[in-house]
Amino acid sequence: MNGRTSPGSPGDPLWYKDAIFYELHVKAFRDGNGDGMGDFKGLVSRLDYLKELGVDCLWILPMYPSPFRDDGYDIADYYSIHPQYGTMDDFREFLDAAHERGLRVITELVVNHTSDQHPWFQEARQSTDNPRRDWYVWSDTDDRYRGVRIIFLDTEMSNWSWDPVSKAYYWHRFFSHQPDLNFDNPAVREEMWNVMRFWLDMGVDGFRVDAVPYLIEREGTSCENLPETHDVLRFLRERLETHYPGRMLLAEANMWPEDVRPYFGEGDEFHMAFHFPIMPRMFMALRLEDRKPLVEIIERTPEIPAGCQWGIFLRNHDELTLEMVTDEERDYMYQEYARDRVARINLGIRRRLAPLLEGDRRKIELLNGLLLSLPGSPFLYYGDEIGMGDNVYLGDRNGVRTPMQWNGGWNGGFSDADPEQIYQPLISNPVYGYQAVNVDSQRRTPHSLLHWMRRIIQIRQTARAFGRGDIRFLKPANHRILAYLRTYEKETILVVNNLAGTAQAGELDLKDLEGAIPIEMFGGSPFPRIGELPYLLTMAPYQFHWFKLRWL
Amino acid sequence: MMDMIAGALQEAWLNFSEGFAAFLPRLIAMLAIVAAGWLIAAAVAFVVRTLLALFRFNKLADRTGTTEMLKRAELPAADRLTATMVFWVLWLGFLFSGVGSLGLTGMEQLTSEFVHFIPRLFVAIAILIAGFVLANFAWRATLLTAVNANLPSARLLSGGARFLVSLLAVAMALEQLGIAQHVVVTAFAIAFGAVMLGLAIAFGIGGGGVARRIVDQHFPEKPDTKDDDVSHL
Amino acid sequence: MPVTSLLSDEMLRQVIAVGQADIAVGIPTLNHGGVIVDIVDAVTRCFRTHFPRERAVLLNVDGGSDDGTPELVLDPARDQRGNAGGGLRTVHRISARYAGLVSRTKEVQVAFAANELINARALAIIDPDCAVSPDSVAALLRPVLTEPCDFVTPVYARSWCEGALVSQLLRPVVRGVYGRSPLEPAAGEWACSARFASDGLPGELWDADLGPAGISLWMGTTALAGGYEARQVGLGLRPAPIRAMRAALPEVFSQVVGALFRSLELHAPYWVESRPPGSVPMIGQPTEAADDPDVPATEPLVESFRAGVRDLEPVLAEILQAETWQAVRALSESTEDVPAFGDALWSAVVYDFAAAYHRGAMHRDHLTKALVTPYLGRTAAFLAGYAGSPAGATAACEALGLEFERAKPHLVERWNPGGTQ
Structure with a gap:
């Protein structure tokens, strides 16, 4: 095909459809100045590692100035970098260094609310006639928008909080220290566009937009997913498309896929959105040794516009959320993956991938194999590529945000500071501690998880069908076998997974692919030609195969 | 004259003694054959019985219903019966070969006739028992x-059934023995035909209702409507 | 070495695809196209709502239906129903025919054999002619999963005059001989453990066609004699049979009473020793049947009894002991409207039949069918006795059980003339 760009190449406006994302905390990745907290200087020094791993795009968690009452999602200044992470120059240097290596960068954009420390809010509360007053949602009483659900039930009594300074209530869907911006006000929209422009000009490749469904409030509604909210999103997208084509917007909306679907609009709102319900079902299918949960959720996922893409992940910086499952499924997940109650938080499980899977390399490989072969662009969470552990006793979800483990030496190679100075202790137990699990030792071991991850990422990037193809499930009688075809243009990939911890036989009905030769993608070995009879595969425990089908 | 008489007597005596001398070994041989035959037959019967017991022949007979049949006919258990039959067949065989060894004229034919008759007799007895x-x-x-x-x-019906089957057995047994073959077969055919015709007429005219009930009983089209409506199970 | 395999290649293929499971429900069918869909749905709902985490298999053993029963069982459209209706796992469905003659016994045997490979901890067998609900199936399976229990029978709320064969014959005999009996020793549905199924697979009665009730009886007595833990669960009102095709009484006798007598033979080593009376533990409460039922008319029963005793004289005289026979004959000739067939005589009659069955007094099918006549007499006496005052019926059934217990030594004596020592 003429003018076809290789997956993720700079010229491809649909680069995010083929990209593999890597989510990281600046503070947790690498400390460049020896103060015990990760920073952009440190991150720059580790870009080669990320390039080596083979990921395409970095997703940087909030790096803005913030009182840090919500892990940085309470932004106090949209136009700057938190001093602990470095300077604006450090950030520019990081962006350039990443782009030099062909890595893209997306950052957080928290549009729904600011910190109550943000100068806008401080100005707005000064007086009722302040020009910034209307940038937030105020009320003399706390009985407007009654019946709107409170998200943080554990901590908040109401969506309204009393401001003693201006003697009025302000609206907040999240914490009371995070007042919601008023997107009915065109000035706010313009300002938010200015924020985006500021970072886009610097070279940021896109934004992960936080808390999208809550932008607009209307009396008598749930104040979620309102049509006016979509107007705001279309407004921002249009500006972006006009002035910065090729950049990307990613929505965070923890909802069922059919409810997320409107946020793609007609291809005129978000480019990407996370597919939350797939994630717990990968874990569930593995433990149940039954493909049913995965097949059901993917079959119930609606079609999305051509330029759009789902984002899928196994773990992220939050708990493994169990909001998008039934009560029965949640009980099961808790029982199987978080028998220890201390591992449970909110409606989820605060653990990393490797400990969740009991450090079983075969299961880790299988789940990563699923992540990289199911429809959508995969998001890896920092540290999971080497099988890092967690520490559930660190409170909140800090247990999955511990410093990256680079080597077995001082502070695990994360920082030259005194260990006491580190923002939170490294994992140091004998199984998952930095002396046992770290980048350097895995680099030196050819069969390490790191090498394996590098290899599978490399292989995924040889086929566009993974990112862009259709999916068709084959349903062999053996329900422990999850098999599907990914097809894009003339490329067909056959993926067969054994979800069981025992050897299994699967008979695949591949009649309509008769004559094709399956070529195993990891080793390039050809398998017997597909004939009229069911294609028999015997699978070792937790084994999976990716086959490229060739008609030769 | 006396000489002639004496000569004749002498000759007769000589003949007799010669004959006897010739016959005696045969007699002894016969007795030996019969005695040895008895021993051999008894031994073989014993071996047969032991082997049958070893292979649980009676169990097999139980399962096929043979035991019950034998019990009804007041016959011994299956293995004992088989062994006894083996004994008799063998011993009778020896007996006849012994008698044959006497070389008596006329005896041979009688023997062979008897030998030919024996199986038929057995079959006839078996038919009757069965x-x-x-x-x-x-x-x-x-x-x-x-x-x-x-x-x-019910008793008339069942008595009729017993009579018919018995009649059939007797007729078959007699036919097997070759006694009054034609008369027996013809008489049986007439009797059987008469009963069947009688039944057919009875069912057709008098017993229509009965016949329908029987048919209903065996090929129910709707829920079985017995004359009691007790729920049994 | 088995000459023919129980599992057809087709079934084996499906079993391999299913692999290991936790619970299984076996459904023997033969032309049950009209009802199978409801049963499959009920069982599926049972799996989804009561056992969402367990690996569950529906195991249809078909005797060669020509109305598409297996196809209905496997119909993929069934999966679509209630997709969001709970249950984490795929509900597996197997449906295959088996080789050989059609018999319900064989179908259960094939289900047992399949379970050897599936290894489900609890296996329920459902008679497709009985209505089942998701709850009742779950109630049968659960004790096997949660308790040390190998065999479960249901208890239904039934009016006192229903199930006379059970209350007058099966239950008292099982109780008298084995020392205890479930209330429904011949229910069409029951559940057992993997161990029980595995042990039972080489059983001796698989060649006989015992019918659904006969198999249940055989299995239940095997559980009692084999030292397995048995339970009974209260399931409320008995659902009406889905299709009203009741086998004729002589046929039922030949299957059920035949199964009873054959079980007695098989388990003689167990019961000839005296066994202390006990009871089968009950889970839940047996509910009482609500309204006062119509008591069936007893005249036809009495009539059949009188005519039967007269006609069967040579047969009955051969089976029964002389004094028993005299008593029965005298009873049939009595001038009462309904001859008073007492407990003692009834137990003597039944035990005489059992002993005659054991000594092979006549063709066994004839023997079991000959019991129909005395049974009708006894049933008439029972129905007539409590028609006015049903309150006494339960106590009467209890007394009958005691009488069979009391009379057991006579049976033992006649079972082994000359004694066992």
Whole structure:
């Protein structure tokens, strides 16, 4: 095909459809100045590692100035970098260094609310006639928008909080220290566009937009997913498309896929959105040794516009959320993956991938194999590529945000500071501690998880069908076998997974692919030609195969 | 004259003594054959019985219903019966070969006729036994079916069944023995035909209702409507 | 070495695809196209709502239906129903025919054999002619999963005059001989453990066609004699049979009473020793049947009894002991409207039949069918006795059980003339 760009190449406006994302905390990745907290200087020094791993795009968690009452999602200044992470120059240097290596960068954009420390809010509360007053949602009483659900039930009594300074209530869907911006006000929209422009000009490749469904409030509604909210999103997208084509917007909306679907609009709102319900079902299918949960959720996922893409992940910086499952499924997940109650938080499980899977390399490989072969662009969470552990006793979800483990030496190679100075202790137990699990030792071991991850990422990037193809499930009688075809243009990939911890036989009905030769993608070995009879595969425990089908 | 008489007597004596001398070994041989035959037959029968016991022949007989049939006919258990039959067949064989060894004229033919008759006799006896067992079986089966189906004259019906099967057995046995073959067969055919015709007429004219009930009983089209509406299970 | 395999290649293929499971429900069918869909749905709902985490298999053993029963069982459209209706796992469905003659016994045997490979901890067998609900199936399976229990029978709320064969014959005999009996020793549905199924697979009665009730009886007595833990669960009102095709009484006798007598033979080593009376533990409460039922008319029964005793004289005289026979004959000739067939005589009759069955007095099918006549007499006496005052019926059934217990030594004596020592 003429003018076809290789997956993720700079010229491809649909680069995010083929990209593999890597989510990281600046503070947790690498400390460049020896103060015990990760920073952009440190991150720059580790870009080669990320390039080596083979990921395409970095997703940087909030790096803005913030009182840090919500892990940085309470932004106090949209136009700057938190001093602990470095300077604006450090950030520019990081962006350039990443782009030099062909890595893209997306950052957080928290549009729904600011910190109550943000100068806008401080100005707005000064007086009722302040020009910034209307940038937030105020009320003399706390009985407007009654019946709107409170998200943080554990901590908040109401969506309204009393401001003693201006003697009025302000609206907040999240914490009371995070007042919601008023997107009915065109000035706010313009300002938010200015924020985006500021970072886009610097070279940021896109934004992960936080808390999208809550932008607009209307009396008598749930104040979620309102049509006016979509107007705001279309407004921002249009500006972006006009002035910065090729950049990307990613929505965070923890909802069922059919409810997320409107946020793609007609291809005129978000480019990407996370597919939350797939994630717990990968874990569930593995433990149940039954493909049913995965097949059901993917079959119930609606079609999305051509330029759009789902984002899928196994773990992220939050708990493994169990909001998008039934009560029965949640009980099961808790029982199987978080028998220890201390591992449970909110409606989820605060653990990393490797400990969740009991450090079983075969299961880790299988789940990563699923992540990289199911429809959508995969998001890896920092540290999971080497099988890092967690520490559930660190409170909140800090247990999955511990410093990256680079080597077995001082502070695990994360920082030259005194260990006491580190923002939170490294994992140091004998199984998952930095002396046992770290980048350097895995680099030196050819069969390490790191090498394996590098290899599978490399292989995924040889086929566009993974990112862009259709999916068709084959349903062999053996329900422990999850098999599907990914097809894009003339490329067909056959993926067969054994979800069981025992050897299994699967008979695949591949009649309509008769004559094709399956070529195993990891080793390039050809398998017997597909004939009229069911294609028999015997699978070792937790084994999976990716086959490229060739008609030769 | 006296000489002639004496000569004749002498000759006769000589002949007799020669004959006797010639016959005596045969007699002894015969006795030996018969005695040895008895021993051999008894030994073989013993071995057969032991082997049958070893292979649990009676169990097999139980399962095929043979034991029950034998019990009905007041015959010994299956293995004992088989062994006894083996004994007799063997010993009779020896007996006849012994008698044959005497070389008596006329005896040979008689022997061979008897040898030919024996199997037929056995078959006839077997047919009779089987026939009576079968007749008894048919009688009871008919009786129970008729009683349980609330049919009138259950005893008449079952008696008829027994009579017919017995008649058939006797006829077959007699035919096997070759006694009054034609008369027996013809008489049987007439009797059987008469009964069947009688039954057919009875069912057709008088017993239509009965026949329908029997048919209903065996091929129910709708829920079985027995005359009691007790729920049993 | 088995000459023919129980599992057809087709079934084996499906079993391999299913692999290991936790619970299984076996459904023997033959032309049950009209009802199978409801049963499959009920069982599926049972799996989804009561056992969402367990690996569950529906195991249809078909005798060669020509109305498409297996196809209905496997119909993929069934999966679509209630997709969101709970249950984490795929509900597996197997449906295959088996080789050989059609018999319900064989179908259960094939289900047992399949379970050897599936290894489900609890296996329920459902008679497709009985209505089942998701709850009742779950109630049968659960004790096997949660308790040390190998065999479960249901208890239904039934009016006192229903199930006379059970209350007058099966239950008292099982209780008298084995020392205890479930209330429904011949229910069409029951559940057992993997161990029980595995042990039972080489059983001796698989060649006989015992019918659904006969198999249940055989299995239940095997559980009692084999030292397995048995339970009974209260399931409320018995659902009406889905299709009203009741086998004729002589046929039922030949299957059920035949199964009873054959079980007695098989388990003689167990019961000839005296066994202390006990009870089968009950889970839940047996509910009482609500309204006062119509008591069936007894005249036809009495009539059949009188005519039967008269006609069957040579047969009964051969089976029964002389004094028993005299008593029965005298009873049939009595001038009462309904001859008073007492407990003692009834137990003597039944035990005489059992002993005659054991000594092979006549063809066994004839023997079991000959019991129909005395049974009708006894049933008439029972129905007539409590028609006015049903309150006494339960106590009467209890007394009958005691009488069979009391009379057991006579049976033992006649079972082994000359004694066992």
